[in-house]
Amino acid sequence: MSAAWRRLPPAVRTALTVVAVFAVWYVLSFLLRASGDPLAASKLPFPHEIAERFVVSAGSLSDAAWSTAARAVLGFAIGAVVGLVFGTVMVQARWIEASFLPYLLAAQMIPLIALVPILRAVLRDGDLVRLYVASFVTFVVITVAVLRGLKNVERNAVELMDSLNAGRLTTLRYLRFPSALPYIFAGLRIAAPLSLVGSILVDFLGARNGLGFLMVAAVSIGGPRQATLLWAAMLISLALGYLFTRVVAVAERRMGFWQPAYRVAMQ
Amino acid sequence: MSALAAGSAPRDASGTLPARALTAAARLLRSPVLWGPVAVSVITLALWQGGAFHALFGFKVFTVPYPDRILADLQDNVDVLARGVAITVPAAITGYAIGMVLGFAVATALVLFAPGAAARVVAILSSANALPIVALAPLGALWIGTGFWLKVLIVVIMTTPSMTVYGVRGLTNVDPVALELMASYEARENQVYRMLRVPRALPFLFTALKACVVLALIGTIVSEVVGGFEGLGFIIQDSLGAFQAARGWSALLTIAALGIGWYVAIEALDRVVVPWESAARQRE
Numbered sequence: 001m002s003a004a005w006r007r008l009p010p011a012v013r014t015a016l017t018v019v020a021v022f023a024v025w026y027v028l029s030f031l032l033r034a035s036g037d038p039l040a041a042s043k044l045p046f047p048h049e050i051a052e053r054f055v056v057s058a059g060s061l062s063d064a065a066w067s068t069a070a071r072a073v074l075g076f077a078i079g080a081v082v083g084l085v086f087g088t089v090m091v092q093a094r095w096i097e098a099s100f101l102p103y104l105l106a107a108q109m110i111p112l113i114a115l116v117p118i119l120r121a122v123l124r125d126g127d128l129v130r131l132y133v134a135s136f137v138t139f140v141v142i143t144v145a146v147l148r149g150l151k152n153v154e155r156n157a158v159e160l161m162d163s164l165n166a167g168r169l170t171t172l173r174y175l176r177f178p179s180a181l182p183y184i185f186a187g188l189r190i191a192a193p194l195s196l197v198g199s200i201l202v203d204f205l206g207a208r209n210g211l212g213f214l215m216v217a218a219v220s221i222g223g224p225r226q227a228t229l230l231w232a233a234m235l236i237s238l239a240l241g242y243l244f245t246r247v248v249a250v251a252e253r254r255m256g257f258w259q260p261a262y263r264v265a266m267q
Numbered sequence: 268m269s270a271l272a273a274g275s276a277p278r279d280a281s282g283t284l285p286a287r288a289l290t291a292a293a294r295l296l297r298s299p300v301l302w303g304p305v306a307v308s309v310i311t312l313a314l315w316q317g318g319a320f321h322a323l324f325g326f327k328v329f330t331v332p333y334p335d336r337i338l339a340d341l342q343d344n345v346d347v348l349a350r351g352v353a354i355t356v357p358a359a360i361t362g363y364a365i366g367m368v369l370g371f372a373v374a375t376a377l378v379l380f381a382p383g384a385a386a387r388v389v390a391i392l393s394s395a396n397a398l399p400i401v402a403l404a405p406l407g408a409l410w411i412g413t414g415f416w417l418k419v420l421i422v423v424i425m426t427t428p429s430m431t432v433y434g435v436r437g438l439t440n441v442d443p444v445a446l447e448l449m450a451s452y453e454a455r456e457n458q459v460y461r462m463l464r465v466p467r468a469l470p471f472l473f474t475a476l477k478a479c480v481v482l483a484l485i486g487t488i489v490s491e492v493v494g495g496f497e498g499l500g501f502i503i504q505d506s507l508g509a510f511q512a513a514r515g516w517s518a519l520l521t522i523a524a525l526g527i528g529w530y531v532a533i534e535a536l537d538r539v540v541v542p543w544e545s546a547a548r549q550r551e
Contacts (some may be wrong), residue, residue: 043406043410092297092485094304098299098300098303098304099299099303099304099306100304100307102304103304108481109330109481109523109526109527109529109530110484110522110527111481111485111488111526113488114503117492117515118330118503118515118516118519119508121330121507122326122330126308189393204489226379230406234403242391245390245393246390249390
């Protein structure tokens with residue numbers, strides 16, 4: 001079975017997997033409905049009902065996706081740039097690093113989402129809150145990643161740069177940044193979906209538009225017809241998250257092709 | 268971590284014990300590791316209490332209270348907050364424990380039985396981090412109702428993929444030469460797993476364990492903000508709605524303390540279980 005499976009071309013294997021997933025979905029959905037559960041249509045709608053919803057509500061879904069994703073991307077970009085700069089500054093002097101590092105580490109241990117109700121009360125604007133949350137989450141992750149990366153340099157390489165009388169900037173440009181790249185990308189990979197989740201959570205906790213808002217609206221209005229909207233918005237969020245991560249992964253592959261992970265095939 | 272490093276910095280082997288302790292204390296006092304963070308805190312709190320932020324950013328006292336008000340509220344409401352902790356923490360820890368075990372089991376199964384698919388599954392699971400758990404929360408409530416088990420379910424869904432991703436990365440983070448060596452010894456797959464893969468994966472597992480602490484708290488708190496009527500998340504949301512911002516801030520402080528305490532506990536465990544890796548990090 002598995003040998004025959006492996007001989008199939010990848011495209012066919014993918015197609016068969018997709019067909020199998022949908023088949024199982026239909027069966028489960030049908031069984032749930034046959035069991036007479038009054039909420040069956042909301043708990044697990046048929047795939048074609050969700051597909052129909054994508055077509056019927058294409059306008060409001062794409063509007064919502066845009067207002068959520070645009071803030072997430074913008075916040076991600078702002079947070080990444082600020083984090084890069086701040087991380088680089090922190091490496092320059094021992095006292096700067098020592099003064100701020102504990103707070104950065106602590107910020108990663110605290111569920112920042114708990115800040116959202118407070119931020120909303122202070123800023124009174126859903127879009128601004130989304131932007132703040134997305135960029136702050138990214139900033140914290142990236143700063144720590146940059147710091148780790150810039151400090152994790154081979155001693156011999158530093159000594160070589162010193163012996164060549166290379167200045168601080170030259171060392172940063174030719175040694176520290178390249179060797180920090182894997183760390184920075186690891187941070188970006190973590191932060192990309194987080195910025196999206198942050199943005200969606202803000203939607204959920206009281207914004208007036210966005211994917212999260214659609215989901216809440218679908219559930220609080222209730223009924224099986226709205227439930228498909230929840231599923232559609234959920235699938236869009238999943239797809240967006242996957243897209244974000246893929247973009248970062250592709251960028252990493254192009255800029256960091258020398259990393260061991262890409263040299264050695266996964267065993 | 269760095270504070271400890273400074274505290275146990277090169278010691279004078281000669282000299283009496285009190286003298287050495289004095290030298291170490293003096294060194295610590297002079298080191299920016301101690302006074303840096305303290306200075307940041309003191310300056311920030313002083314500016315906040317002095318009203319500089321309120322003047323600068325136009326904060327209102329009813330959304331951003333002064334620190335002394337928050338402290339007073341914290342003292343007045345110890346019992347309310349303690350009840351919140353008693354609701355929030357057991358759910359978070361139960362979900363965390365289940366998620367970690369489940370995630371590692373999945374990673375092991377992938378690496379041992381479907382190594383070809385592991386990379387693809389990891390890519391898909393990484394994107395699962397972007398799944399808005401809030402969207403699952405109402406859906407989960409449809410299936411199993413609100414309350415303790417909804418929080419557990421959400422936390423399990425949030426933490427399992429992270430553990431699987433780091434588990435697979437760790438278990439496959441093996442030097443090809445080491446694999447060849449094991450092959451030349453005719454080591455069986457389960458021996459390779461036990462003697463090579465798991466030890467190599469330990470640092471990755473602890474990374475996941477640490478990263479998931481905050482996820483567990485987020486999952487629990489979001490479930491509470493969304494569909495609960497008790498717990499710390501509910502207290503924050505409720506207080507700000509009721510114009511009792513100081514209560515919201517003190518609940519936030521409690522959550523922060525929980526997150527830091529939990530993380531520090533895992534970090535301590537990390538040092539005990541993977542001492543070689545912690546030593547390497549200290550040298551950095």
